[in-house]
Amino acid sequence: MFTILKLGVAASGLFCAGVLMVVLIRTFAFGQKPVYARPSGSSFAGVMYAFGWGMLPWEKESAAKHIWTYMGGILYHIGILVTMLFLATILLRISFPMIWLYLARILLAIGLFCGVALLIKRILKPHLRSLSSGDDYWANFLVDLFILLALISTYAEKALIPFLIIAIITFVYIPFGKLRHCAFFFYSRIIFGAYFGKRGVLPHPSRKT
Amino acid sequence: MVSEKVQKDPYLDRIRNLKPDQLDSALIPFKQLLDRKTVANLQSCVNCGLCAETCHYYQATGELEAIPAYKLRLVKSLFKKLSTMLGGLKEKPDVTGILDSQIIERWVDSLYGRCTLCGRCALNCTMGINITRLIRMARTTLASIDLVPPELQSTVTTAVEKGNNMGIPREEWIDTLQWLSEELQMEVGDQKALLPVDKPGAKLLYTVNPREPKFFPLSLLATAKIFYAAKERWTVASDYYDVTNYGLYSGNDDEAGLLSSRLRESMVKLGAKALVLGECGHGYNSNRWEAPEWLAAEDRFEVKSIIQIIADYIRQGRIKLDRSRNQKLVTLHDPCNLVRLGGIIEEQRFILNNAVTNFVEMHPNREKNYCCCGGGGQLAMTRYAKRRLEAGKIKADQIRKTGAQVVVAPCHNCIDQLSELNREYDLKVEIKTVSEVVADALVIEKKEK
Ligand code: SF4
Ligand code: SF4
Numbered sequence: 001m002f003t004i005l006k007l008g009v010a011a012s013g014l015f016c017a018g019v020l021m022v023v024l025i026r027t028f029a030f031g032q033k034p035v036y037a038r039p040s041g042s043s044f045a046g047v048m049y050a051f052g053w054g055m056l057p058w059e060k061e062s063a064a065k066h067i068w069t070y071m072g073g074i075l076y077h078i079g080i081l082v083t084m085l086f087l088a089t090i091l092l093r094i095s096f097p098m099i100w101l102y103l104a105r106i107l108l109a110i111g112l113f114c115g116v117a118l119l120i121k122r123i124l125k126p127h128l129r130s131l132s133s134g135d136d137y138w139a140n141f142l143v144d145l146f147i148l149l150a151l152i153s154t155y156a157e158k159a160l161i162p163f164l165i166i167a168i169i170t171f172v173y174i175p176f177g178k179l180r181h182c183a184f185f186f187y188s189r190i191i192f193g194a195y196f197g198k199r200g201v202l203p204h205p206s207r208k209t
Numbered sequence: 210m211v212s213e214k215v216q217k218d219p220y221l222d223r224i225r226n227l228k229p230d231q232l233d234s235a236l237i238p239f240k241q242l243l244d245r246k247t248v249a250n251l252q253s254c255v256n257c258g259l260c261a262e263t264c265h266y267y268q269a270t271g272e273l274e275a276i277p278a279y280k281l282r283l284v285k286s287l288f289k290k291l292s293t294m295l296g297g298l299k300e301k302p303d304v305t306g307i308l309d310s311q312i313i314e315r316w317v318d319s320l321y322g323r324c325t326l327c328g329r330c331a332l333n334c335t336m337g338i339n340i341t342r343l344i345r346m347a348r349t350t351l352a353s354i355d356l357v358p359p360e361l362q363s364t365v366t367t368a369v370e371k372g373n374n375m376g377i378p379r380e381e382w383i384d385t386l387q388w389l390s391e392e393l394q395m396e397v398g399d400q401k402a403l404l405p406v407d408k409p410g411a412k413l414l415y416t417v418n419p420r421e422p423k424f425f426p427l428s429l430l431a432t433a434k435i436f437y438a439a440k441e442r443w444t445v446a447s448d449y450y451d452v453t454n455y456g457l458y459s460g461n462d463d464e465a466g467l468l469s470s471r472l473r474e475s476m477v478k479l480g481a482k483a484l485v486l487g488e489c490g491h492g493y494n495s496n497r498w499e500a501p502e503w504l505a506a507e508d509r510f511e512v513k514s515i516i517q518i519i520a521d522y523i524r525q526g527r528i529k530l531d532r533s534r535n536q537k538l539v540t541l542h543d544p545c546n547l548v549r550l551g552g553i554i555e556e557q558r559f560i561l562n563n564a565v566t567n568f569v570e571m572h573p574n575r576e577k578n579y580c581c582c583g584g585g586g587q588l589a590m591t592r593y594a595k596r597r598l599e600a601g602k603i604k605a606d607q608i609r610k611t612g613a614q615v616v617v618a619p620c621h622n623c624i625d626q627l628s629e630l631n632r633e634y635d636l637k638v639e640i641k642t643v644s645e646v647v648a649d650a651l652v653i654e655k656k657e658k
Contacts, residue, residue: 026297036501062333192337200552
């Protein structure tokens with residue numbers, strides 16, 4: 001059973017990566033219109049900013065004004081990353097020192113807390129509720145469950161079975177709902193940086209020197 | 210929600226009576242506008258809602274329809290209907306009912322009626338989605354089926370048909386230039402001082418907002434005075450001199466392209482070296498950044514804002530300023546199209562620091578500044594005037610907090626809105642262009658008559 005589930009996770013992971021790749025290829029197949037306006041700033045510097053300083057909460061008013069939500073989002077994603085790494089260690093039978101396990105537990109617990117908090121916020125805040133669709137709740141719930149089971153599995157091996165089942169469901173779901181943003185995040189940030197960089201708006205003058 | 214005023218007008222009747230084939234025809238331009246950037250952006254939103262408060266409309270009203278992510282969703286839902294699960298377009302989509310009058314009504318209400326295309330949400334989106342561009346793309350789609358709000362369209366049509374958005378006849382323009390030349394001669398004490406028209410081989414071709422010759426000729430005189438002091442070789446064109454381009458706001462790329470191409474025609478005809486855009490935020494964005502894309506051609510000459518030109522004059526010592534002539538407390542409004550979307554950020558500050566004794570920033574400022582709410586065609590779309598003034602309260606509060614007596618805005622469009630905010634919120638401030646403030650500080654040695 002355990003081996004079959006592991007194979008299932010590997011297969012669903014490959015399926016997820018494959019579909020996301022197709023989605024990206026189909027997106028790129030839309031092509032790019034030629035650009036004629038001469039730059040006055042640097043697209044490259046803008047892209048660097050987008051992935052560097054531009055990620056800091058005080059650089060964006062939306063993040064600065066909602067610092068807890070923003071930080072919660074980042075910690076949630078760190079929790080997801082740790083869950084994925086933990087999954088990889090199970091699949092590849094990699095053992096690691098206890099200190100890493102303790103660290104993983106802390107990050108998973110924080111990530112889970114943030115994920116649940118974001119879900120509660122989505123339910124409670126009227127403007128977020130009205131913006132949200134079923135996909136938003138389901139994706140958040142599914143990922144929270146994924147992290148939770150990873151956390152429990154670090155204590156009780158029995159939880160590995162449901163953990164692997166949820167991993168399969170998550171991987172299959174990722175390309176078809178909002179979770180596909182994982183494939184678009186980097187490209188969207190590049191577009192953002194290049195646009196404002198070319199126009200000489202970003203990086204902000206104080207960051208240029 | 211659609212306001213009562215909107216419900217009663219013929220424009221709305223037109224939307225409600227749209228025929229299925231008219232609605233379907235909008236899908237063709239929509240699809241044509243999709244490229245990899247827009248498609249990626251359309252699939253990136255995580256509904257985090259963090260963009261909500263970056264929009265002055267949402268801040269003012271708290272309404273769902275004002276949230277940038279909601280506006281994005283309106284566009285995204287059309288894309289979703291046309292695309293497959295894997296992101297590409299459906300080969301043969303069943304287009305029946307993909308768009309209906311209700312959807313169009315929602316689009317118009319939010320995408321024209323609650324957006325100034327200010328770019329603030331785009332700067333703040335956690336994913337980096339250029340929501341503003343997607344909203345404009347939707348406006349282009351609406352424009353393709355002739356659904357630009359009539360007041361905005363009439364501004365564009367006037368510009369297309371009459372050569373400038375106020376429909377100023379050529380004789381009136383020439384007349385105005387003539388008497389402004391006389392004024393200039395009196396002010397500087399030089400009979401040779403002029404506002405030159407159609408002067409071949411001039412270095413700079415200067416373009417103006419028609420609002421200047423029509424209602425505020427003294428602001429044009431101020432710029433002329435600066436050119437005079439800098440001994441510039443400049444000219445205006447007798448036919449195409451309108452820096453504005455409401456095609457940017459209507460979404461009609463053909464009309465926008467036509468308006469911008471005319472300024473380029475004037476450049477070629479007069480053989481000028483640089484096209485200088487007067488103090489107009491959207492005129493700058495249109496003619497500096499968007500026109501090359503509308504016209505699918507790189508400009509072979511420099512396109513500059515008058516703000517850059519004045520800053521250069523100061524740096525090069527071509528004009529002398531006496532700051533003590535402007536002693537009042539001055540603050541600066543950053544027009545979205547010039548600053549956040551245009552990249553002219555520090556020059557106006559450099560100028561003011563040289564032209565006034567007391568300069569205070571409003572907060573937030575520069576690319577993070579709040580929109581005054583006069584852009585996006587809102588000043589033309591009178592049907593949404595109430596919302597415009599309501600959403601402009603944030604700007605009014607920003608101004609009030611500075612305690613400034615003078616607000617400088619390098620954009621005539623913004624100045625119109627700021628003047629209304631001044632009345633509405635009793636700000637008791639003077640509102641000036643950068644040129645006016647600089648002209649007040651200019652040191653000109655009068656020539657002997
Ligand atoms: S900030 Fe960006 S990702 Fe978040 S809801 Fe707004 S548009 Fe979507
Ligand atoms: S562009 Fe400006 S007005 Fe339009 S939705 Fe974004 S923040 Fe609001």
